[in-house]
Amino acid sequence: MAYVPPHRSRSDRGDSEGGNSEGGNSFGHEGGYQRGGYGSRGGYGNSYGSNYGGGYGSRGGYGRGRGGYGRGRGGYNRRDNEYSSRGSYGRDKCRGTFVDGAQKPGAKDKKVELELFGDPEKEEKSAGGINFDNYDDIPVEVSGEDAPEPIDKFTCPPIEELLMENIELSRFTKPTPVQKYSIPIVGAGRDLMACAQTGSGKTGGFLFPVLSSLFKNGPTPVESDGNIFSKRKVHPMALVLAPTRELAIQNFEEAKKFSYRSWVRPCVVYGGSDFHAQVRNMSRGCDLIVATPGRLNDMLERGCVSLSHIKFLVLDEADRMLDMGFEPQIRNIVEGCDMPGTTERQTLMFSATFPREIQAMARDFLNNYIFLSVGKVGSTSENITQRIMYVEDEDKKSSLLDILSSTDDTLTTGLTLIFVETKRMADILSDFLITQNFPATSIHGDRTQSEREHALELFKSGRSPILVATAVAARGLDIPNVTHVINYDLPGDIDDYVHRIGRTGRAGNTGIATAFFNRGNRNVAKELVQLLTDSKQEIPDFLKNISREGSGRGRGRSRNAPYRDYRRSNGGGYRGGNSYGGDYGGYGNNSGFGGNSGNSGNSGYGGSRYGNGGNGGFGGNKFSSSSSSSNSNSQWW
Numbered sequence: 001m002a003y004v005p006p007h008r009s010r011s012d013r014g015d016s017e018g019g020n021s022e023g024g025n026s027f028g029h030e031g032g033y034q035r036g037g038y039g040s041r042g043g044y045g046n047s048y049g050s051n052y053g054g055g056y057g058s059r060g061g062y063g064r065g066r067g068g069y070g071r072g073r074g075g076y077n078r079r080d081n082e083y084s085s086r087g088s089y090g091r092d093k094c095r096g097t098f099v100d101g102a103q104k105p106g107a108k109d110k111k112v113e114l115e116l117f118g119d120p121e122k123e124e125k126s127a128g129g130i131n132f133d134n135y136d137d138i139p140v141e142v143s144g145e146d147a148p149e150p151i152d153k154f155t156c157p158p159i160e161e162l163l164m165e166n167i168e169l170s171r172f173t174k175p176t177p178v179q180k181y182s183i184p185i186v187g188a189g190r191d192l193m194a195c196a197q198t199g200s201g202k203t204g205g206f207l208f209p210v211l212s213s214l215f216k217n218g219p220t221p222v223e224s225d226g227n228i229f230s231k232r233k234v235h236p237m238a239l240v241l242a243p244t245r246e247l248a249i250q251n252f253e254e255a256k257k258f259s260y261r262s263w264v265r266p267c268v269v270y271g272g273s274d275f276h277a278q279v280r281n282m283s284r285g286c287d288l289i290v291a292t293p294g295r296l297n298d299m300l301e302r303g304c305v306s307l308s309h310i311k312f313l314v315l316d317e318a319d320r321m322l323d324m325g326f327e328p329q330i331r332n333i334v335e336g337c338d339m340p341g342t343t344e345r346q347t348l349m350f351s352a353t354f355p356r357e358i359q360a361m362a363r364d365f366l367n368n369y370i371f372l373s374v375g376k377v378g379s380t381s382e383n384i385t386q387r388i389m390y391v392e393d394e395d396k397k398s399s400l401l402d403i404l405s406s407t408d409d410t411l412t413t414g415l416t417l418i419f420v421e422t423k424r425m426a427d428i429l430s431d432f433l434i435t436q437n438f439p440a441t442s443i444h445g446d447r448t449q450s451e452r453e454h455a456l457e458l459f460k461s462g463r464s465p466i467l468v469a470t471a472v473a474a475r476g477l478d479i480p481n482v483t484h485v486i487n488y489d490l491p492g493d494i495d496d497y498v499h500r501i502g503r504t505g506r507a508g509n510t511g512i513a514t515a516f517f518n519r520g521n522r523n524v525a526k527e528l529v530q531l532l533t534d535s536k537q538e539i540p541d542f543l544k545n546i547s548r549e550g551s552g553r554g555r556g557r558s559r560n561a562p563y564r565d566y567r568r569s570n571g572g573g574y575r576g577g578n579s580y581g582g583d584y585g586g587y588g589n590n591s592g593f594g595g596n597s598g599n600s601g602n603s604g605y606g607g608s609r610y611g612n613g614g615n616g617g618f619g620g621n622k623f624s625s626s627s628s629s630s631n632s633n634s635q636w637w
């Protein structure tokens with residue numbers, strides 16, 4: 001009987017234009033990738049038959065050309081399909097209502113619960129392998145006026161009842177440190193700039209208080225303007241912006257989980273996927289929208305979305321969202337459309353890294369905010385063991401093979417994520433690994449969206465336990481069981497390194513991060529040494545020596561001071577600890593910031609925009625130094 005690989009037999013993926021996306025790693029479990037041939041790219045279309053089971057001998061079979069897979073609408077557009085079929089139906093069936101000033105939860109549905117929360121019998125995940133106790137004595141700093149006290153349990157107010165049930169279904173037993181602070185801060189109606197280590201639960205940090213508030217307060221009615229075309233326009237009350245499509249999807253999945261049975265219907269919009277399908281889906285209800293900036297701008301331009309009801313604006317990976325690459329798009333969304341101003345909405349920014357210059361820019365979007373830093377901000381978790389190896393460029397491939405064939409289980413058990421700097425290199429390396437019998441696939445900005453999603457799916461499911469990625473996978477992605485991150489090419493910006501290695505060692509688990517270093521990376525040597533020192537890691541002698549050679553700071557920033565509330569820099573009496581009474585000085589004027597003097601004392605940042613302090617400033621041009629944080633967008637976006 002002809003073998004039908006599982007990904008082809010699944011009806012929800014559709015095989016429209018002659019094949020699926022992404023050559024079929026899916027059958028790894030049958031013939032095993034050792035012989036079976038899996039493709040890293042390109043559907044197999046016609047060549048599939050000869051490829052499968054025939055060994056892949058270089059590229060022969062799997063049709064590297066774009067022949068096979070159904071782009072866009074065809075093949076594997078899972079999320080679009082979901083709009084029209086099962087997912088939506090399932091969750092819409094359970095949707096609650098808001099009647100007479102209170103939420104009425106929808107009906108429970110075991111099948112939907114299984115889909116959203118997994119099987120509690122089978123799943124060890126979630127609270128199981130997680131040890132957030134490791135974070136209990138983590139240093140926390142809160143600055144800003146009248147910061148509310150942290151909560152200790154989810155059961156404390158202000159978490160809403162239904163949300164609490166959904167949190168329990170997720171098997172989260174207590175809030176992570178960042179959640180302990182963010183929940184009451186947002187609950188008190190405050191704006192927030194939050195920095196916390198990778199994998200420490202920031203997504204819940206914004207979703208919990210936002211959903212809790214929406215559940216309690218209900219929808220804002222939409223007034224008709226009499227224009228029939230306006231009827232199709234949606235008016236979400238919360239907007240979550242994310243820098244990559246994959247992260248937007250992930251945030252949406254989390255929002256779906258926690259809004260189960262509530263009146264809130266989340267939607268996601270992102271590029272590379274069918275615009276009209278997204279609009280159709282939104283027309284069934286869109287109360288919380290997760291978006292990438294480009295696609296949202298398109299939707300705004302075409303009048304499909306109004307932001308006039310936004311109560312919560314969230315910038316996930318905020319430093320990335322506000323750096324040079326995205327800033328104009330964000331400004332258009334926040335300031336150039338119909339979104340309420342800073343005092344009529346709450347703005348929340350989350351990231352593991354937050355450079356000063358980006359913090360300064362962020363103030364335009366915030367109102368009297370609280371700055372929260374949990375752990376050594378901009379640092380890496382001590383749960384991640386970092387190894388820096390000296391490897392010349394020409395030896396990288398063989399060193400990689402040594403690692404991947406190692407008999408040391410700690411290096412090879414679980415999923416391995418390999419970062420390279422260019423899209424071309426991602427292709428070259430994944431092809432190389434495939435020819436060497438390693439089950440690899442790749443993700444980068446030149447692949448179609450369906451290929452990207454499929455690659456991620458293969459990786460997550462373990463069918464392709466090796467993923468070669470560009471920076472597109474560096475931020476935010478939460479993939480359980482990534483045990484090893486390899487920086488085959490080190491990034492030029494130390495913050496990118498922090499985010500990349502943060503794909504392992506998440507949620508209190510341990511992980512390993514290996515980096516290939518050579519003289520070509522000397523510009524990050526100093527910062528790397530600082531980072532390793534902060535994270536209590538071993539520092540090889542060659543790295544110490546090179547870092548002493550001078551020259552170098554990369555595109556990154558000095559790590560002498562981990563990211564802190566930049567408003568404190570003028571010595572206005574910051575007290576640290578759990579709360580901070582607003583006695584930091586002012587900043588400079590609109591351009592620049594910092595200000596050595598500031599009006600320390602209580603003036604804070606009122607006055608003519610940000611107080612009248614600040615002789616110094618941080619460079620007259622607000623953006624003068626932000627280029628340092630941009631990791632060449634063109635490469636992967």
Ligand SMILES: Nc1ncnc2c1ncn2[C@@H]1O[C@H](COP(=O)(O)OP(=O)(O)OP(=O)(O)O)[C@@H](O)[C@H]1O
Pocket residue numbers: 126127130132171172173174175176179196197198199200201202203204351352475476477478502503506507
């Ligand atoms: N209160 C909790 N209890 C148990 N697990 C949690 C809790 N909150 C979050 N998690 C889990 O911890 C993991 C990491 O969370 P999340 O992805 O939000 O981290 P993050 O801080 O946003 O990371 P990054 O900086 O990489 O974006 C996820 O698998 C999430 O389900």
